[in-house]
Amino acid sequence: MSGFQIQPFPVDRVRPLFALDERELARHGARRVTAQADVGYPCRVGLRDVRSGESLIALSYEHLPDRSPYRASGPVFVSDTRPARPEVNEWPDMLSRRPLSLRLYDERHDMIDAVLVHGSEAPAQVHALLDRTEAAYLHVHLQPRGCFACEIRRAQ
Template sequence: MDYIVSGLPIEPFQSLFGLDDEALRERGAVRQVAEASHGYPCRVSLQDAEPGETLLLLHWRHHDVDTPYRASGPIYVREAAQAMARVRNSVPPQQQRRLLSVRAYDREGWMQQAEVVDGAALEPLIERYFDDTRIDYLHVHNARPGCYACRIDRG
């Protein structure tokens, strides 16, 4: 099965990097410092921030469709992120070590299936979902605490 795991594009966030705390608050964002490994997942690079690294916590519309499944929520973006991650035919370590909620959508943005899975078992689920011709793409969320994680498309 050929698939691509993608982070968010970096361009919408670059203008926020380096802003002071007041300017970030005016835009509904806050800067946080990672206190531990594996607790601050960047949605652009698909890498967890290292302790001491700064990230922005902000609201993001990750599923901008004209259906009741339009969705948004909080995300982290590492200020050191350089580019949007695109990983072909491999599940990034960030997703492998988490409990995930995977949502399968058709071309119009209607959810067709959903399942909670341990990240180590994500790849077989990708294959099963993409065997269904109705499924166009997947959105992956961290089941704890439930934030958007990444998108998966057919390769």
């Protein structure tokens, strides 16, 4: 069984957005939002649900920028928080509470498999998917909306 490692969100790419006003954010296709509940605003930087009243930035994030038929981007929330650095095989609570789609990719960035799973059962599926010889990495998407959550690779 392969160990897995959740890859840190590239916070350096989004941190400058927090200093921008609403007009400048709009030029970047982003906007500042305030969480209206304790659930439903998952921060990709901290891999946690932000609390009601906390500020986030909603933006379109290209999570599969490589040239392939599966090139993709989509909306994510980010907060100005300390980046999560999960340990090998660590599964964040934010992911445990949700239905997820696990999408498996090969070195050519082609999707080779996908499964729907409840977050509490996902680590076993992650291990099984990454044990496949053709597997390069997988993406976790939050269901039912399908927003990108994080990338996972085999632990080194």
